[in-house]
Amino acid sequence: MQLEGKTIIITGAGSGVGRASAILFAEEGGNVVCADVNDEWAKETVRLVEQNGGNSIAVHCDVTSEADVTAAIDATVAEYGRLDVMYNNAGVATPRPGLRFEDHTVEDFDRLMSINLKGVFLGTKYAVLQFKKQSTPGSIVNTASVAGIVGWGGTVYGATKGGVIQLTRAVAVEAAPFDIRVNAVCPAGMPTTNFMDIPTDTATQAVAFEKVAQQHPLGRNITPEDVAAAALFFASDTARNVTGVVLPVDGG
Template sequence: MGRVQDKVALVTGGASGIGLSASNLLAKEGAKVVISDFNVEGAEQAAEALRTQGYEACAVFLDAGNEQSIIDAINFTVEKYGTITVLYNNVGLTNLQKDLDVLNIDLDEWDRLMDVNAKSVLIGSRYAIPHMQKAGGGSIINTTSMAGFAGDVVRTAYGASKAAVANMTKYIAAQYGKDNIRCNAVAPGLIMTPAAERNMPQEVQDIFAKFNALPYHGEADDIGYTVLFLASDESKFITGQTIQVEGGHYIGNPSMADFQAFLAKVQGK
């Protein structure tokens, strides 16, 4: 208990999945948490659930594609708790119907994903950093994605936007480290949030599992605990880094899974 005692954290996209896990863990380890989400009803329910357990949490509406909405969420946090010392930029969108290959991608969708996935990180950090400077320091944590480190047949804008977040993390860390402000990112692989379980066919899950080094998929808390670590003083000498939490999916030779199947076949297993 108390790993982030008395820190003030704003979590974007905190009503469900990874953001909800991070919000719960931060609150249970002593932070005052503002859960922000476009689904403000869900954010309010999450905050109320924490308050009934004796933790400090509240909710606020956030449209990550709207600069003023981001500013309002930061101002709400500061007005409520006096400062902001942890910012978790977690909002991210993808659209498999419009975010296609380079020849077929919807260019309006490109702009939308860049705004929500990348520009929101810039805006959130831009308006949180002055409060962190006044507080004597802080930790900014960004959700990028393994899609930002490897090519794919679709989701061109998503991958590009997440690559931008990973590199922006380094720039923020380099520019504001002397103010005792750290900035790190977490890059999830496939995380079986409730939404992923609802929307991802078992066949697709099996494709991912084939290439994982570990014999299971990730869960929201696998990212939540990484965020908790990066928000805490346990990580006080870590900045500008992206921690890849992906079950070893990307560490092997891409032919390894098929080669293992071939060996099993010739060995009669």
């Protein structure tokens, strides 16, 4: 029970990595606040957590909205008394498959920056303020991407994730004297159906999944559960002396 008695907000908890993390974190004893812009998906995650015997609530949260992020933290404190872990996971992919850098519109750029980087800025800022108000240790986990480390996986998307990585490292140093840890997980391409817009019919899906698997040296697909396991380590006290770490979960 690595998260016994802890309260965690997970953004983007309605699907993929966020949903897998919600289920795992609740299995580990945590109270999980599923924050997502898609209310139906967040509620379905809560249902899955509860079906598994865990504690969870859903809150509507568009991570680009300062008001939504602060309201999510307020709702968390009202329900569970405090916040222990902020998992800034919500993110969106490059809007059109194969989009070249020069073909991004300003609207594409603004949307990617707003959800993927400003969202992490807001979640981190208000979590730090909440941890300081509580005078308790805190853990912040961010989902970045290997696209933020190497020149692969989307240009503007990669820039947003590079920003998340640098924000992680810099805030980790600044917040360390307050026993606030900040770490990031960096998945490589995962065939999560919503993120990658993978077709739902099983034959086409199998081909698409295999194509993604072959991009990794280990030759198998990375799953949301793999990323959730890495995030759990950062979230828990097992990692009490780990901060500023950027961990690829990328199959090599």
